[in-house]
Amino acid sequence: MIGTGVLKGMAVTARNFLGSYFEKDRLITVQYPEERETLPENYRNFPFLVYDNDPEAGLRCVACKICEKECPPQCIYIVKSDDKKPDYMGKPQFYPKIFDIDISVCMSCQICVEVCPFEAIKMDKVFELSRRERFDALLLRKDELAKSNTYYHGIHPLEAAEVDANLAAAAAAKKKPAPAPAVPKT
């Protein structure tokens, strides 16, 4: 009989409408600003720089410019320092005089994190980044990018623990006279 197909469809709609009151599967809307979902551990948004104790001296970045070279949309700009400063392990290293990331260009691909041999650049989880200005406000400078290792532990607990273990192992290997292995990559 003509019309039965339409009625069947209506029944489905009714089942979904009524079901949304009882089943969580059928009503999955999150009322965003009031309710928030917890972001998964692997969530990534834009990169930031990890420092260990002091935001200026503790920066793990040694301005090797590998991320600048590998970044597909080329949103990273680094100027290397002229002098060396002791890094978090006490070894004299170069440091970035300027480290800018233009997050209006960044496409959150995580390649900078993968290629960094010093575990210095990691992905942030902040996503509420609307600004009133298009250019300078979205160009993050070194002081805005630098975030502490504690913060990193807060957003990626499993990954950060692994990184810390790797760094400790590398530091222990360096103290011995045996040939030191390179810092393992995650």
Next chain:
Amino acid sequence: MSATGFHELEGAPPKAMNARIEGDLMEVSMGPQHPSTHGVFRMNVALDGEVVRKLKPVFGYLHRNHEKIGENTSYLGSMPYTDRLDYFCSMTNNWAYALSVEKLAGIEVPERAEYLRVILAELTRLQNHVSLLGFLLSDMGAWGTPLMYAFREREKILDLFESLSGSRMMCDYMRFGGCRVDAGPDWFARAQKIIDAFPRFLDEFEELIVSNEILIARTQNVGKLSAELAINAGITGPMLRASGVNYDLRKVDGYGIYPRFKFRIPLGDHGDCYDRLMLRALEMRESLGILNQAMKEIPAGPIMNPKVKVRAFKPPIGEAYGRIEGPKGELGFYLISDGGASPYRYRVRPPSFINLTVLEDLCLGHTVADVMVILGSVDIVMGEVDR
């Protein structure tokens, strides 16, 4: 080219069934900002009353120089750009590109990574087809409701992608010689739950559409594609199989580990919009079968080939064409290497672009309202058409 864009077609014999054209044709420009064009796509349509007499697709509004960027960036650097081709199925795009680079450089992929790739590709197929059905019904005037149901299910799969790769749509997950992150047991448990619940949704959705008289009237005998034309035009994917041609790269090529799985290839009979729509529903059921087998059989082990360098990756001189059965059809990447850090030539064979070439043949003789249904059933994503 004339201002209307019909220069080439003038004087060409009309192809329509009732070919007599009297008086002037009315030219209508549909798009580029039409809600049903699935992106920025324009069709110059010449109408005789309400019947389409000529149709000229105009694309290129979303051209982003993908291939040239690929030739100027490193092999790894192209991987996140492939996400942006067909932004509905970034996992399969990743796989096709990784496959062609692996062919080029002769890289082996560990067993577990192959299984993960199959699982993610089939999940991608599910979410692509389900959102296509929603969009198609929305194109037909069923505003909102079916699309909402479809997106509800799609969102669950995207949540899985997010917790694995870090991003819902721009996954950037596969690497040459494996995958980037391993999935833990809780991820598999969540995925299994979603896969188990999916047939219920499919049953419901089919009930919503299969016997609906309005849908049948709008789709049956609309936009018929003959098997002959489909083969000659190089159509692939669900569109080709809806015309009754048994050609699925998962069976024909057997790339990855697909020969290990038992699944059937659904085929259409008439090649009209209804067949194209139902074929996708059937394909989702087969995908669920593959998923269940893969989830059961997945072995433990590494997910990356340790020999592959992340930085300064340079494949040997040569050329390779890697292709996979994407949700929309055959997706291929053709690479020529001159031994440098970036490919000498980087070419994408996008399924939805080539499937779009028969749009005029499908639309001639139908009314202007049917054009939207036909376009919807072709399953295009403009990011891939224009690149």
